[in-house]
Amino acid sequence: MSLILHRSAKRGSAEHGWLHSRFSFSFAEYHNPARMGFGALRVINDDLIEAGSGFGMHPHKNMEIVSIVTKGSLVHKDSEGNHGTIHAGEIQYMSAGSGVFHSEHAADESDTSIFQIWIHPAQNGGTPRYEQRSFIHHDKTDKWVTLISGDGRDDSITIKQDAAVYSAEVTIGKTISIPPVRTGHGRLIFIVEGKVDIADHTLEARDELQITDEEEYTLLALTESTVLLFDVPMHQN
The missing domain is CATH 2.60.120.10 (Jelly Rolls)
Structure with missing residues (x-):
């Protein structure tokens, strides 16, 4: 079958008080052997992080990580010396490469909503990379x-x-x-x-x-x- 539909209500979920997550694919305590990813796409997490809260320093390795901020602001710091605030309409990219530690917190002013996307790299290893970019002024009306x-x-x-x-x-x-x-x-x-x-x-x-x-x-x-x-x-x- 070439078309497979998955409903929102069937996603995994996690509630941690300050973090409200929905998982398209298996992640953390949610494990579904039939939902381990889609080819090189490993994660689509739909997260709401309450104001002033977030993830402390933790490691990643051999993964391309993209965060699309749809509401609020996300504060990023990592072991490579990168530090930035990603606002709604902006995208953060981090290539974990051979290994990196990072933290992410919602800004103090408001709750923050993000889609966190993980994609397997074409090759493992390499120097970690970081970038953020605004797409606020790109015209997305009726086109990709x-x-x-x-x-x-x-x-x-x-x-x-x-x-x-x-x-x-x-x-x-x-x-x-x-x-x-x-x-x-x-x-x-x-x-x-x-x-x-x-x-x-x-x-x-x-x-x-x-x-x-x-x-x-x-x-x-x-x-x-x-x-x-x-x-x-x-x-x-």
Whole structure:
């Protein structure tokens, strides 16, 4: 089957008082052998971090980590000397490489909402890397904007994998194409907000559609909708 729909309500969850998480794939105490990732895409975590709270220094290794901030601000520090505040509409990228420690906290002023994405790198090891970029002024109306890619195309953040993440804000009643991918790649559509139709599948906020064929599909917005599109190799590295 080339189209597989996963509903938001079926995701894993964790409540830690200051942290409210929903997991698309197995993570921490949530383990589902049928949901271990999608090709090179390992994690989509939907996190709300309460103001002034966060993750203390902890290690990562051999993972490409992308945080999309949708509300509030995220304060980052790491063992490589990087320190930055990522605001809503901005994206943080950290390549863990051969090993790095980092901390992340919501700013004191307000709760912070992020999507944390982990992608297996094409090659393990290497020097850790850090970057943050604002996409606030990119026009995403009824078209895809490239947020990250393996080659830095369209002024996107360059990661260490032949993968890409796109974002679009689709007007009610409008359609946009979901372009085909190369052999060996798959696509995952994640609805951030709104309601859409793809190939007679209706998806609502936080629903996910996995596409494992190479056909072109059309997305119809049934309400104003914000959508993420992942293009990833179907092997881990």
